[in-house]
Amino acid sequence: MCLDGHGTRWVVSVVRLRSAVQRERLVDRAGRLASVSVAVTSLPTVLGLLELPDDLVALVRHEVPGTDLLTVDEGRGRWRAAEVVGVMSAVAEALDALHAVGLVHGDVSAGNVVVTPDGGAVLVDLGWGDDAHELGTPAAAAPERVRGATRATDVHALASVGLDLLRHGRGVPDPSDAAVGDGSDDADASRVREVLREAAAPDPGRRPSAGALAAA
Numbered sequence: 334m335c336l337d338g339h340g341t342r343w344v345v346s347v348v349r350l351r352s353a354v355q356r357e358r359l360v361d362r363a364g365r366l367a368s369v370s371v372a373v374t375s376l377p378t379v380l381g382l383l384e385l386p387d388d389l390v391a392l393v394r395h396e397v398p399g400t401d402l403l404t405v406d407e408g409r410g411r412w413r414a415a416e417v418v419g420v421m422s423a424v425a426e427a428l429d430a431l432h433a434v435g436l437v438h439g440d441v442s443a444g445n446v447v448v449t450p451d452g453g454a455v456l457v458d459l460g461w462g463d464d465a466h467e468l469g470t471p472a473a474a475a476p477e478r479v480r481g482a483t484r485a486t487d488v489h490a491l492a493s494v495g496l497d498l499l500r501h502g503r504g505v506p507d508p509s510d511a512a513v514g515d516g517s518d519d520a521d522a523s524r525v526r527e528v529l530r531e532a533a534a535p536d537p538g539r540r541p542s543a544g545a546l547a548a549a
Contacts, residue, residue, distance in 0.1 A: 334396065342396040346460040350388045359461075365390055365434045366459055374426040375455050390546065392460045401455070402494070403443035412498045413542065414521035421495045421529070423454040425547035428491065431459075432484045432543055439463030439482035441490035442470035443497070472497070476535055485537035488546055490534035497528055520529060 350356050366536050370376040380393040403418065406412075424446055431438060438445075439462030446489035447455045461467065463482040468474065475489035500524055529549045532540050541549065 343393050344377075344396050345383075346392045346394075347385070347389055348391075348461055350390060350490050356390070358436045359390060359392075362436060365436055366392075366394075366431075369430050369434050369514075370459075373427055373430045374453065375423040376430065377455060379459065384469075384491075394457075394459065394469065397447045397455045397457055399447040399455070401444050402454070403444040404483070405420055405448050406443060406498060410487070411501075412541070413518050416526045416540055417495055417498050417522075417525055420448070420454040420498070421491065421525075422547045423479045424491055424494075425488075425543045427456040428484075428487050428543035429547060432487070437463045437482045438487050438490075438500055441487050441494065442473045442542055443494050444470065446494070477535065477537060483537070484543065485540050487536070488532050488540045488543055489534075491543075492529040492540075492546070496526065496533060498530070 335345055337343060348359070350359070360382055363379065367381050370379045371423055377397045378395040380395075383391045383393060384455040424441070428438060428441070438456065438459065440458060441456070444507040445456065445458040445462075447457055449455060462469070465481065467482070468488060469478045469482070469486065473490040475486040476491075477483075478486045529547070532546050534540050
């Protein structure tokens with residue numbers, strides 16, 4: 334984390350370069366991220382790539398105010414279907430934008446989604462998740478993720494996060510929540526679960542695109 338001269342907070346992700354080929358790839362990725370992030374509210378604005386001494390480079394992006402989804406989930410009760418839809422659709426739209434410019438995220442997980450103070454969801458950690466040395470987050474990673482990151486592995490990971498939210502709220506349910514125990518949310522949750530299960534299919538060929546998932 335750093336501050337610029339205007340007091341704006343930035344997140345800096347640093348990596349040591351292993352080859353000229355990797356440098357070229359990261360410069361290209363940073364340029365694409367910078368171009369797409371300015372138009373998508375569920376992605377943080379990326380400034381670009383900075384060259385540092387000793388074969389280091391840094392991807393710089395705006396800090397997203399809020400709390401990561403993993404922490405939010407741990408501190409609350411049952412998720413309503415509509416709340417899960419809000420998070421899933423926002424992140425699916427972010428993935429659709431990345432995929433449209435030839436990028437994949439590589440590590441979609443609850444820890445890499447920030448819930449903002451106004452209830453929005455932003456996909457972060459855009460730097461190196463698709464690197465050949467990365468394997469994604471085990472709880473969400475697709476079966477074929479060990480062979481590399483693809484659009485289909487991104488979709489599987491996001492669907493896995495959504496299914497986990499529907500499966501349980503790790504916190505204690507709020508007894509004032511009328512949806513708990515009365516079945517009023519069950520039908521909606523079943524429909525959302527069906528969509529997410531299709532997106533998390535073991536066969537990547539059966540998964541929808543990120544855009545189709547957002548629409549569904």
